[in-house]
Amino acid sequence: MLGRTANDLYWLARYVERAESMARLIEVGYRIALLPRDEDEGYNEEWRSTLASAGCAEGYLAKYETPNARDVINYLLFDSSNPSSVQSCLAAARRNGRAQRTALTRDMWVALNDSWMEFSKIKPADVTANQLPDLLDWIRSRSALFRGAMLNTILRADTYYFIQIGTFLERADNTARILDVKYFVLLPEIEMVGSSVDNVQWGAILRSVSAHRSYRWVYKQNYRPWRIAEYLIFNRAMPRSLRACYDLINTSLDGLAQLCGARHQCHDTSDEIRRFLCEGDINAVFQSGLHEFLVDFIAKNNRLGHQVAEAYHFNG
């Protein structure tokens, strides 16, 4: 496979995953904005953390003064000047797919192409508040369709591995960001002073990763902030946890090593990150600082992406 092909596939997967994350973050932001509130209680703060979780705060604030529902939703969904907007993600995924048509199966291509064609037809001004939930569901379903098509039709070889690595590096980044933006409501001492606002925040975090139901199934108790952090970092069964992401990244990197007959620096990095996620525990994380842990994780996750690019000649 060409290095450029691997690069395009990796980013294609990241964009598909990112579009889905965006839809989920907007959904949560929107839900919270709908809650009854006191006059002076500013839910604009909620939009601010939505932007931060999406990694879009800087770009947004360069363009608008304060976060408000309309502008944030527009910026995250339709703004082509925002490289992480759903619009940009779907366009980039489709562009990469078109450039690498030969690596994709027909089902994968049609899923990408249809998403892009349908989304291009939407006029932002026509999306009313009532239609927003449907649109967000649709975006998530398109991402699911692409992944389903991929899992059902692609050979378990290099194409599959690069797509998996892209998907789960992006997902791990997203989960870590969501945790970091809200880390202060997850500290154990909060539990003592937990207000109704905190409860909403905890629910929001879990919803951002579609885990509010599964949390109760797993822990059979009400939200406990440190449990939430543990769940999203260490639980191997939770499909958006850092641990689950690294199980899959590791498997794919091992697959590549076997296929190519060589291991690289990226393999060591991935092993090291995963080992901590397997062996570490939440108490240790809190002791050394949740925020510090997450900042460090995001940096390592990023570095791994660069090392994969280098090992497999993404840039020729």
Add this chain to the structure above:
Amino acid sequence: MSGAFDEMNGLGGEIRPPYRAFAEWLGVQKLDDLKRKASEAETLFRRTGITFAVYGDESAGERLIPFDIIPRIISAAEWKRLSIGIEQRVRALNAFMYDIYHRQEIIKAGRIPEELVIKNSAFVPEMIGAEPPRGIYSHVLGIDIVRTGEDEFYVLEDNTRTPSGVSYMLENRETMMHMFPDLFAKNRVASVENYPEFLLKTLESVAPRDLNKEPTIALLTPGPYNSAYFEHSFLADQMGVELVEGQDVIVLDGQLMMKTTLGPKQIDVLYRRIDDDFLDPLVFRPDSILGIPGIFELYRAGRVTIVNAPGAGIADDKAIYSYIPEIIKFYTGRAPILQNVPTYNCRKADDYKYVLENLEKLVVKEVHGSGGYGMLVGPTASKAEIEAFRAKLKSQPENYIAQPTLALSTCPTLAEAGVAPRHLDLRPFALFGDQVRLVPGGLTRVALKEGSLVVNSSQGGGTKDTWVLKD
């Protein structure tokens, strides 16, 4: 043009035999149903991505070549004659190229003027003395054929450089089989799906001679903004070979290498879909960023095979075209099976005089033009257009050839008001490696405007599925 030969109805009267079963079916279709099917077909094409981007205008969206759902049908006997004629041309054209890049016997024999070859911009002097495997220059050819009567077929053009359209031949068939399976049950339509396999065999058969392994093949594309990009990726996918751009390929240690995830990998046969000019900036256009610096030297050294060979354009030059009957006789010793359209070569004084006096009756083409640009269709042009063209012609007569306006055959085609005749041509694709291979079919291009004779997609033409019936 009234009174043209119609593929289904002939000159009126009985339905022609190859269309009998189809005509019966068509007779009972409702116009609304046909239109609905046509719009379904368009959706299928868009979903599959059989579209092309327009250079430098990403926002304008991607375009689609219109597809007409009424097939063009060719009988087994007609196809047999066409295919024998095509094979004859394919062999003769390649023999001609071998000759003019070597001993130039045909020039010495005085059968073709020397300056027409040597001073031709399609002649690549760097190719003189090069020894392409099997002596083949043009491995993939598209022969444009028009019909004017029951037994009258003419070759309009031999495309010997990088003919495109074969993906439409294949996808048009896929689409038709998907939408009208019942039609294929009622008609014995020969399959075209072997084309990618034939292409792969052809490419493998011209690998560098001393290669002691399975050749590695790659397809070179200018990239996603090229209008034929869908075809490039389609063919690469169907053959299971890498689709590469210039940036993916380098010359390293005396070999052509592509940059893979495992490091450099040798390419033995490059099916290039970019023009000679852009192939190697060290030899041809120095400003080309699409090509591969140093590839031509490797090619001359026999380290890689380029398909089609550089310089293969000399055989489809419009100034050479009028000599093709000569060329066929010279190299095969036989008369051409398929005729050329009578052609006036404005470099010849008599022809030039005739053309100037009859502009309103003729189609005049630029010798080096393509895609239907820079041509005059006398009978449909205004006086002012004819005079403007006359001035251009006078300033550079050797730059033009002229042909009578042929009454191209028509075929029933779905138009707004109903099914109506539209003019068409046919481009079968031939492959030449260890043998000449053709799939029974081709690309039928149809002028969708009433009365129009210009079938090029850039000028409002569409395509049809092309059926060759089995005996």
